[in-house]
Amino acid sequence: MSDKIYKLLLLLLMTAFSGFTQAKKTTFTFKYHKGLAPLESYWFNVYKPLVNNSLGEGNQFDKKFISTVKSGDSCETKYEYKVEEITCATIADLLGHEIIIIPGDHITIHIGKENKTRIAGQSGAFVRQWVHELSYTGRNKFVYSMLDTLSTFDGDLRNGSLSRFKKEDPDLIGFCKEVELRYQNRIRFIENYFRIYKIPSTVQSFAKSEIRSAYLRNLLVPLMWHKNISDYPPEYTTLIKNTRFTDQNLYFKTNLYSIAALEFAFWINQAPAEKDKSLSLIRQYDWIKTNYQNKIRDHQITGHLDNIVQLDYGKSTFDSLFIDFSSIATNKIYMNYLTRNNISLRNKQSVVFTYDQAKTSIITNYNGDKKQFSELIGTKPVVIIFWASWCKPCIEELPYEKMLESNYGAKIDFVYISVDYSKPAWITKGKELKILNNSYYLENSMKSEIVKHFKITTIPRYLIYDKQGKKVDDEDLVPSDKRFGSILETLITANFRGKIISPY
Structure with a gap:
């Protein structure tokens, strides 16, 4: 091979590699009033799916400061984020704006003025989960505005309250119908949104998963009011008993799928009248162990055991379950986390301050x-x-x-x-x-x-x-x-x- 051809091939290879690495660079440019966000502001944090907020895993995407430009009362700050796959995320603002990120995007985020938090939606008034309105410009701007738009239509997916139902004496038939209607309204809305704005299929699956997970979480609310699964209409009793969360991609890349999984494991194994709390803790552990496999199972059990320690539910209960988990765990990171945190927490608890x-x-x-x-x-x-x-x-x-x-x-x-x-x-x-x-x-x-x-x-x-x-x-x-x-x-x-x- 001649030296000239070799150099040409090397140049082509470097160009291709450069294009690949550039595609992974995701930049957000924030435009805002100068009084809103100092340079070190939480505004520029972009948070990973909620599943990463636990177990010592980093809860923010790595970011690199690029520039800040000031012009009169306006500021423009640019950051680059390390995002490897399509994923749900949250932009900081009160409880945050939920978005779905496409790696390689270059999006401008316009931070608006404070807005009223209580607004009227499809199913009545609700409290908005953020303070400032955001708008987006860029190639995939309709992907980023999608979940905010859905929230304005019928309430934030993360807040499932149905205020007209009373916990003292809920009408479970009416409650389930209301939850079902809200779910169907959201699905119709989002499918219409997909068609109008030509949303990519992977993003569609994530959005539908968030809506479905919100629906399932809403159905659990009467259990939090100390109702029993048998009190539900039969079709919903069957649905709750048979629901499982086994899609690993959705579990680790969306916000609500993993939360719903944890809540199902907890609430359907609760017995309100049971005085010995360790019995329900063991029942929850056995249910997770039986119904899930591999990384989802390990993550769920680790979170469950961590709660037992953090909330001081009992050393003996933790020890017996930890020994059993050690024999089946496939993820050493989670085992190391439990071992390290358990020892650390017990050492702290042994120090008593008057x-x-x-x-x-x-x-x-x-x-x-x-x-x-x-x-x-x-x-x-x-x-x-x-x-x-x-x-x-x-x-x-x-x-x-x-x-x-x-x-x-x-x-x-x-x-x-x-x-x-x-x-x-x-x-x-x-x-x-x-x-x-x-x-x-x-x-x-x-x-x-x-x-x-x-x-x-x-x-x-x-x-x-x-x-x-x-x-x-x-x-x-x-x-x-x-x-x-x-x-x-x-x-x-x-x-x-x-x-x-x-x-x-």
Whole structure:
């Protein structure tokens, strides 16, 4: 082969390889008002499917800063993201805009002004899961706007509430019909969208999976109200009993498929009247082990065992299930995760901090002023709320917290303590959510003495104190539960008869 031909072939090969690697580079250009997003803002984080948020796996796509251009009041920031396959993702904004990414795309995302969160949809009013409207430009712009458009039509897929049904006495026939109607409406809408905008087939399958998973999750709601599967109309009893989530691609590349799988394993094996919690934990484990295989099975069991440890459901239960899992697990990463986290968590739990040691934990406000935790209590009743910018359940409870604060704020202090690992993330998210008064950052975050003293392993977490500085038993309730408001109501009356945990 002549030297000239060799060089020509080498050039062609390099060109082809360059084209291939370029196709994998996915860039998002964010256009926004200069006051909205600082350079280190969470806005530029693009989150992987929810299944990656657990088990120590990275929950964001790797990104590389390209440039920022400012012109008057407008800014334009470009990032490159490492995305290898078509996948669901979430752009940060409150609970986030759900999108489906096509690798190699170059999309411009226009961040609009704040918009009202409660809007009217096909099935009635609902709360939008984001604050700012987004619009997209680029070759596949209709792919990126698809799930936002669907949410505006009939509610966010991640929020399955059907508000007119009461948990005390739900009409299960009417409930199932309502869930079915919403599902059919969404399917008709999205199929019409596919036709109009010529959506690629793989993207179609992901979108339909999200809609189907939302439908199945909605059907489980009465079980959360302590109904039994046998209470459902027969066809839905059969559907729930026979549903399995075995598509590995959908499990790891979409948001709701894996969540629905976990919820099915949990709720259909619950027995509300069962006093021994370990029995349902073992039943859930056996159900996952029987009905799933390989990586899905290993991921589900790892998440299940991790919950047993994190929520302190019992060392003996964990140990027996862990030994059994060790004999069948095919994924060493998950086994190593369980071993490492189990040892680490038990070591932490063996360290006990008294309240006298913990009360000096330092909290800092937006201005950088510091005080000790103990300074929050002892002058008037107070509700202390532990939260973080990345915590979706925390943000979901915020409207209820604000409602209670508007009702009782004159007599009860509401204090927000962030356990974020990053102060900028706390400041940015706190101000975006308008958590302006009594907002603090906990120094040392989840490693602080106050967190260890109260064994805070999950958030949101609430501590309630009376005006004498005594901790009140909140029964592990959250503000969205009406009983939480009842505790506050009785707390400010002279004849409070709630249970006092003394001293701390």
